[in-house]
Amino acid sequence: GDLTLGQQVFDNNCAACHMGGQNSVQPEKTLQKAALEQYLEGDFSVASITTQVENGKGAMPAWSGRLDSDEINSVAEYVFKQANGNLW
Ligand code: HEM
Numbered sequence: 001g002d003l004t005l006g007q008q009v010f011d012n013n014c015a016a017c018h019m020g021g022q023n024s025v026q027p028e029k030t031l032q033k034a035a036l037e038q039y040l041e042g043d044f045s046v047a048s049i050t051t052q053v054e055n056g057k058g059a060m061p062a063w064s065g066r067l068d069s070d071e072i073n074s075v076a077e078y079v080f081k082q083a084n085g086n087l088w
Contacts, residue, residue: 001046001070006078009071013063014079021088025059033083044083049076 010018017024021031029039041057042048053072056062063072082088 001074001077003074003078003081005071006074006076009067009075010078013067014075017060021082031079031083031088033086036083044080046073046076046080049079 018031023029023031029035033044036049037044040048040052042051050072052060053067053076054062054064067075
């Protein structure tokens with residue numbers, strides 16, 4: 001994955017609901033580490049983020065078929081890095 005691509009994908013497709021790592025639809029389900037540890041299916045990992053991005057969950061749309069696998073892997077790595085480093 002490529003973090004520059006990941007940030008671009010995030011800004012273009014995710015920030016509408018997740019500006020600054022927040023969640024404008026379900027406010028408690030932020031993209032911060034503590035929330036991901038609590039709410040993500042599975043562990044706090046790039047793989048678990050990838051699964052949610054591919055399949056969607058609740059009011060979040062699925063991105064398979066709309067983003068390619070390189071874009072999905074890159075945005076998942078970007079979200080993980082931002083959360084793990086408390087960068088948002
Ligand atoms: C949850 C990533 C786009 C709405 C999440 C979570 C991640 C994530 C990692 C888990 C957060 C948690 O459980 O604390 C992304 C990425 C996106 C994206 C990388 C772009 C590819 C969107 C968009 C919307 C949205 C555009 C609104 C239309 C939601 C909602 C949840 C959520 C409602 C909570 C789902 C639930 O647990 O019921 N998102 N998201 N997401 N996202 Fe997104």
